Amino acid sequence: MSSNSPQLLKGFRDFGPDKMSARLVMLEKIRKSFERFGFAPMETPVLEYEKTLTGKYGAEEKLMYRFSDQGGRAVAMRYDLTVPLARFYTTNKETLPKPFKRYAIGPVWRAENTQKGRFREFYQCDVDVVGSSSAIADAESIAAIYAALKDLGLQSVTIRINNRKIIQGILEVIGVDGKKTVSVLRFLDKIDKQGEGKVKKLLEQDGMSSGQVKDLFDYLQLSASESKGLQDNFSRLMLENKNLAEGIGELSDVLDALYGMGVTTYTVDLKLARGLDYYTGTVCEMVLSELPNFGSIAGGGRYNNLIGTVSGGKEKIPAVGMSIGIDRLIVALEDLDLIKYDSTQDVLVFNLDEDKLGTYLGIVTGLRRGGVNADLYYKTDSIDKQFKYADSKKINLAVIIGEDEIKKGIVTIKNLATRKQWSVKSNKLLEEIKKSL
Amino acid sequence: MSSNSPQLLKGFRDFGPDKMSARLVMLEKIRKSFERFGFAPMETPVLEYEKTLTGKYGAEEKLMYRFSDQGGRAVAMRYDLTVPLARFYTTNKETLPKPFKRYAIGPVWRAENTQKGRFREFYQCDVDVVGSSSAIADAESIAAIYAALKDLGLQSVTIRINNRKIIQGILEVIGVDGKKTVSVLRFLDKIDKQGEGKVKKLLEQDGMSSGQVKDLFDYLQLSASESKGLQDNFSRLMLENKNLAEGIGELSDVLDALYGMGVTTYTVDLKLARGLDYYTGTVCEMVLSELPNFGSIAGGGRYNNLIGTVSGGKEKIPAVGMSIGIDRLIVALEDLDLIKYDSTQDVLVFNLDEDKLGTYLGIVTGLRRGGVNADLYYKTDSIDKQFKYADSKKINLAVIIGEDEIKKGIVTIKNLATRKQWSVKSNKLLEEIKKSL
Numbered sequence: 001m002s003s004n005s006p007q008l009l010k011g012f013r014d015f016g017p018d019k020m021s022a023r024l025v026m027l028e029k030i031r032k033s034f035e036r037f038g039f040a041p042m043e044t045p046v047l048e049y050e051k052t053l054t055g056k057y058g059a060e061e062k063l064m065y066r067f068s069d070q071g072g073r074a075v076a077m078r079y080d081l082t083v084p085l086a087r088f089y090t091t092n093k094e095t096l097p098k099p100f101k102r103y104a105i106g107p108v109w110r111a112e113n114t115q116k117g118r119f120r121e122f123y124q125c126d127v128d129v130v131g132s133s134s135a136i137a138d139a140e141s142i143a144a145i146y147a148a149l150k151d152l153g154l155q156s157v158t159i160r161i162n163n164r165k166i167i168q169g170i171l172e173v174i175g176v177d178g179k180k181t182v183s184v185l186r187f188l189d190k191i192d193k194q195g196e197g198k199v200k201k202l203l204e205q206d207g208m209s210s211g212q213v214k215d216l217f218d219y220l221q222l223s224a225s226e227s228k229g230l231q232d233n234f235s236r237l238m239l240e241n242k243n244l245a246e247g248i249g250e251l252s253d254v255l256d257a258l259y260g261m262g263v264t265t266y267t268v269d270l271k272l273a274r275g276l277d278y279y280t281g282t283v284c285e286m287v288l289s290e291l292p293n294f295g296s297i298a299g300g301g302r303y304n305n306l307i308g309t310v311s312g313g314k315e316k317i318p319a320v321g322m323s324i325g326i327d328r329l330i331v332a333l334e335d336l337d338l339i340k341y342d343s344t345q346d347v348l349v350f351n352l353d354e355d356k357l358g359t360y361l362g363i364v365t366g367l368r369r370g371g372v373n374a375d376l377y378y379k380t381d382s383i384d385k386q387f388k389y390a391d392s393k394k395i396n397l398a399v400i401i402g403e404d405e406i407k408k409g410i411v412t413i414k415n416l417a418t419r420k421q422w423s424v425k426s427n428k429l430l431e432e433i434k435k436s437l
Numbered sequence: 438m439s440s441n442s443p444q445l446l447k448g449f450r451d452f453g454p455d456k457m458s459a460r461l462v463m464l465e466k467i468r469k470s471f472e473r474f475g476f477a478p479m480e481t482p483v484l485e486y487e488k489t490l491t492g493k494y495g496a497e498e499k500l501m502y503r504f505s506d507q508g509g510r511a512v513a514m515r516y517d518l519t520v521p522l523a524r525f526y527t528t529n530k531e532t533l534p535k536p537f538k539r540y541a542i543g544p545v546w547r548a549e550n551t552q553k554g555r556f557r558e559f560y561q562c563d564v565d566v567v568g569s570s571s572a573i574a575d576a577e578s579i580a581a582i583y584a585a586l587k588d589l590g591l592q593s594v595t596i597r598i599n600n601r602k603i604i605q606g607i608l609e610v611i612g613v614d615g616k617k618t619v620s621v622l623r624f625l626d627k628i629d630k631q632g633e634g635k636v637k638k639l640l641e642q643d644g645m646s647s648g649q650v651k652d653l654f655d656y657l658q659l660s661a662s663e664s665k666g667l668q669d670n671f672s673r674l675m676l677e678n679k680n681l682a683e684g685i686g687e688l689s690d691v692l693d694a695l696y697g698m699g700v701t702t703y704t705v706d707l708k709l710a711r712g713l714d715y716y717t718g719t720v721c722e723m724v725l726s727e728l729p730n731f732g733s734i735a736g737g738g739r740y741n742n743l744i745g746t747v748s749g750g751k752e753k754i755p756a757v758g759m760s761i762g763i764d765r766l767i768v769a770l771e772d773l774d775l776i777k778y779d780s781t782q783d784v785l786v787f788n789l790d791e792d793k794l795g796t797y798l799g800i801v802t803g804l805r806r807g808g809v810n811a812d813l814y815y816k817t818d819s820i821d822k823q824f825k826y827a828d829s830k831k832i833n834l835a836v837i838i839g840e841d842e843i844k845k846g847i848v849t850i851k852n853l854a855t856r857k858q859w860s861v862k863s864n865k866l867l868e869e870i871k872k873s874l
Contacts, residue, residue, distance in 0.1 A: 005749050006489040006524040009482065009512065014525050017477035017539060024468075024478055031461075035781045036805045038812030040454035040830070041461055045446065045558050046483065046514075046544065047502075052443040065484075067504030070548040075446065077483075087443040088451050097829035099815065102454060107483065111507040121482050134815035136798075147805070260798030262806075312442050344472045361573075361697030368473040368584070369699075375475030378536065378571040392534035393477070 011112060011120030018341040018394075023330070025340075026152060027105055030125050030324065033148035034103040037140055039127045042102040044084035050074040056083050056306065058186075058277040063110040077109040081126045082278075082303070082321060083310060089130050089319075090311035099132035101140075105326075119327055126300075128321030130307065135253030138282045138302060141322040142254075143261045145298050148324065149286065153338040156289035157297075159258075159266035163251040163281050164301075166234075166270055167220070169244030173237055174215040176208060184208075184216075188273035192295065220270040226259070227252030230268060250281055280304045282320060294332055298324045343394030344373055346437055350386050350400045351377040359406065363399060363429065370430040372437070374399075390416055397436060399429065448549060448557030455778040455831075460767070462777075464542055467562050467585045467761065471540040474581035476564045479539040481521035487511040493520050493743065495623075495714040500547040514546040518563045519715075519740070519758060520747060526567050526756075527748035536569035538577075542763075556764055563737075565758030567744065572690030575719045575739060578759040579691075580698045582735050585761065586723065590775040593726035594734075596695075596703035600688040600718050601738075603671075603707055604657070606681030610674055611652040613645060621645075621653075625710035629732065657707040663696075664689030667705060687718055717741045719757060731769055735761045780831035781810055783874055787823050787837045788814040796843070800836060800866065807867040809874070811836075827853055834873060836866065 008014060015023060031041070050066050053076045057064075065077040078084060081104045089100060105125045112118035127144045129137035142159060149157045167188070168181050176184070187202045196217070203213050224230040230252055231238070238245040251268065258266060274283040285299035300322030307317040333339040349364045351357070360376055367374035375395065377386045390398055400412040411429045413436065414421040424432045445451060452460060468478070487503050490513045494501075502514040515521060518541045526537060542562045549555035564581045566574035579596060586594045604625070605618050613621070624639045633654070640650050661667040667689055668675070675682040688705065695703060711720040722736035737759030744754040770776040786801045788794070797813055804811035812832065814823045827835055837849040848866045850873065851858040861869045 005527055006747055007486060008524075008528070009484055009486060009506075009510065010508075012482035012484060014482070014529070015480040016525075016529065016533070017479055020478040020480055023480075035810045036808065038782060038810065038830075040781050041457040042454055043452040043457055043460075045449035045451070046546070047446055047449060047558070049444060049446060063507075065504075065506065067502075069446075069502065070500075071447075073446065087445075088453075090442055091445070092451070092453065096453070097826055101812070109483070121484070132815055136794075136813065136815045140813075257794075257798065260795050261802045262799075310443055344477050345475060357573075357694075358697050361694065362699075365580075365698045371473065373472045373475065375538070376573065376577075378569055378573045389534055393475075 009120070011114040011118070013119065013121070017344070021344050022339055022341050023326070025342075026326065026330070026333075027123075027125070029151045030148045030326075031103070031105065033151050034125075034127055034144055037127070037144035037147065039101045039103040039144060042085070042088070042104050043106060044078070044081070044088055044104070046078050046107075047075045048078065048084060048087065050076040052076075052087050052310065053079055053083055056278060056309070058275075060110070060275075063112060065109050065111060078106070079110060080108050081106065081124050081323070082128065082306070085126075085128055085130070085321075086307040086310035086319075089307055089317070090313075093131075093317075099134075099137065100130040101127070102130075103127045103144075123326040125324040125326055126321055127323075128319060130319040131317060132320075133304065133318040135250060136257045138250075138254045138284075138320045139257030139261060139263075141300060141320055142258060142284055143263050145286065145300075145322045145324055146263055149298065149329075152329070152333065154288060154333075154336070157265065157286050158289055159263070159284060159286050160269045160272050160296075161251070161254065161266050161282070161284045162268065162270055162272040163247040163254075164273070164279055164283055165243045165247030165281055166251065167247075167273065169237070169241045169247055170216060170219045172243060173241050174212050174219075176212055176216075180207065182277060185273040186275070188271055189275045191271055223268045223270060225266075225268065227255045230255075247281070254282055274299060274301055276301075276303075278303045278306045278309075284322065288332060288336075290336060291332055294335075295328075297329045297332055298322060343396075345375055345393050345395045346372050347374040347397045347399055347433060348386070348390040348393070348395045349374060349376045350383065350398055351380050352383065352400070352402050354380040356401065356406070359401060363401065363411070367399075367430060367433060370434070372430070372433055387416070397433060399433075446557070448551040448555065450556065450558070454781070458781050459776050459778050460763070462779075463589060463763065463767070463770075464560075464562070466588045467763075468540070468542065470585035470588050471562075471564050471581055474564070474577055474584065476538045476540040476581060479522070479525070479541050480543060481515070481518070481525055481541070483515050483544075484512045485515065485521060485524065487513040489513075489524050489747065490516055490520055493715060493746070495712075497547070497712075500549060502546050502548060515543070516547060517545050518543065518561050518760070519565065519743070522563075522565055522567070522758075523744040523747035523756075526744055526754070527750075530568075530754075536571075536574065537567040538564070539567075540564045540581075560763040562761040562763055563758055564760075565756060567756040568754060569757075570741065570755040572687060573694045575687075575691045575721075575757045576694030576698060576700075578737060578757055579695060579721055580700050582723065582737075582759045582761055583700055586735065586766075589766070589770065591725060591770075591773070594702065594723050595726055596700070596721060596723050597706045597709050597733075598688070598691065598703050598719070598721045599705065599707055599709040600684040600691075601710070601716055601720055602680045602684030602718055603688065604684075604710065606674070606678040606684055607653060607656045609680060610678050611649050611656075613649055613653075617644065619714060622710040623712070625708055626712045628708055660705045660707060662703075662705065664692045667692075684718070691719055711736060711738055713738075715740045715743045715746075721759065725769060725773075727773060728769055731772075732765075734766045734769055735759060780833075782812055782830050782832045783809050784811040784834045784836055784870060785823065785827040785830070785832045786811060786813045787820065787835055788817050789820070789837070789839050791817040793838065793843070796838060800838065800848070804836075804867060804870060807871070809867070809870055824853070834870060836870075
């Protein structure tokens, strides 16, 4: 490659035909799963006013792509799909169903550190329910994502679930200042990556006493796999502390609703915090038992304040949502050999005689009109070159018509995988091809 | 709306569930048409190095969104799907099929004048063939777009077609300086919007004599509906001028190939120039006979120099492509009443008794697992509110289960459009719903 030749930007990717075909199949499965759960599709622009997006995501916000447009407006590229949803809901709420259940699938942009293997342009697939505080909304968001992952062939998805009010309640019970909650949640979110020991140290540096840190982790250790056990564990503290009572109550309701939807592979993990500042209750992430070190492939939670903040009004609008990071997921599916790089192409009509171009064009047109993905080799060329072309496009069937075939009114079909070759009457070609696909 | 509430950027649009569902159906039809013609899917990033994109589009380039990223790189947002294809091809050509036939569907960004009703973010749906100068490639690109428009229900698409070499040849024959070709093409492109009289004046102001302008338009008036007539009209000049001979020859071959593919609704229009500087031969656009004043809904042409320019190398790589502007197309389809705003949702399970939540969750889960798009009303609420919710989501079927139904082991189904209501055994619900969709 010459130094003049154009480059991809670091952290950005092209998807050529093989990868793109696989992505489209995946996205379509995800889409269908989301629609089965009552979520309807939506799309917002890639650019928003900068002030709509800033102040919502916490410290990571410095990764946002921002600039001044031709009209001098401060604009920013979509950083996630949730804040644009909040903006959309605010301006359209009078005409939307209540609750409003939507899904969105599209790229977002963050100027991540590429040395950690992160991408700067990546797809999110989100479901959200806006305008309901029902625990069924939380459970449905989780169940929709879970069903999508199952449809993609993932058999061992574990759902880790918690409610931030429980952490907040415990902090109150052990006497930690309420202003510290945000930073404590951020530290807890680092447990998976940095380990519990490190996080305990960070919490002490942040001003908690070693006794408080010990108490916090003793409480966070308590757990249970169903709502009854959870309530038993915290029955005394729930009487003392409102946040704990609410958190345990909400979490129990979500677990019950999940159970009602036939989703049972969840684990309550009271240490789970999630990274985004805007979560107010339920937090959830999904991991693969087969790839324990891979980290989460989906996550989300309840955010009852975000939409009010974005709208700038006083009304509080409850909302909950979950998101699949499709690019990480693809890496996982590749690791598990669950991704198929199939061709979108079925048939190549060979071009063996330039005088027969009219015949070839007629054949390929007939196949296309019959719904077959068919290609014609443009030039009369050696049969080897044409086989090579079919191979490069992963085409399975060759349609071969030479002098002999035309005389007999037949067509030769060759399966390029099995090398099997046979002939049929010309007028039976479409039927035969459809049988062979 | 308070002045604090967040706004959409001018020229940008949200697509709520109704519009988005219709767009997805359209895009899927277009996708399938493109695949039938042997084009494979591809996607490139939204951001590119600015220098990759600049210098390719002509005067309109000032509409490109450009900025400096966090790493100080000069970047630009995708302005069309063709130049990124050229960049992709340059870096990947060793591993790609030859010719490389790809389609791409995605948004592009141009800071257009919104007062003319133009959008700043709009979708393009492109097919391109890279690495072949065969006229079949031109014809296939045109035929694929034409088939997609037919699949969308458009019955009266007219294909206007020309070859820029013919215009260039005529200019040479009448003694216009070759350096003027680019500006003459740009003026000719304004005929539809500004009229022939105005364009003639502009050409004279640009330095052509009134005699030359008259001669030019006399030649451009000549036409023919098939290749034989075209060659007869220009037989003498073709002997004199190489560009004319090539242009007429290429155009004839494309018409013959189109005819071979069963596409016959084309008109040769020698005045057709198209706006982009990079076209070198075939140019084409499609208009709707039912909406003659609407302008073109698709267009494209051959660009044999662009990829070489982008690669910065000396190799010349022939290419041809066509593009549908989906946003203009949707307006046309709406005008012709050809767009359906269907719901993605089939069923609402009513919530009439909070003690029966487990039953409702079981029912909605069973429907979803059976492949039905099903929603559950979250709260026990008045039946009127639940009908209203179903209506707001354009849901057709209600599943109603009260005390009476549970006692009898049945389920009541109500068609919300016809108001018809009937009951079935609980275990026959899925079957019955699938019949009723």
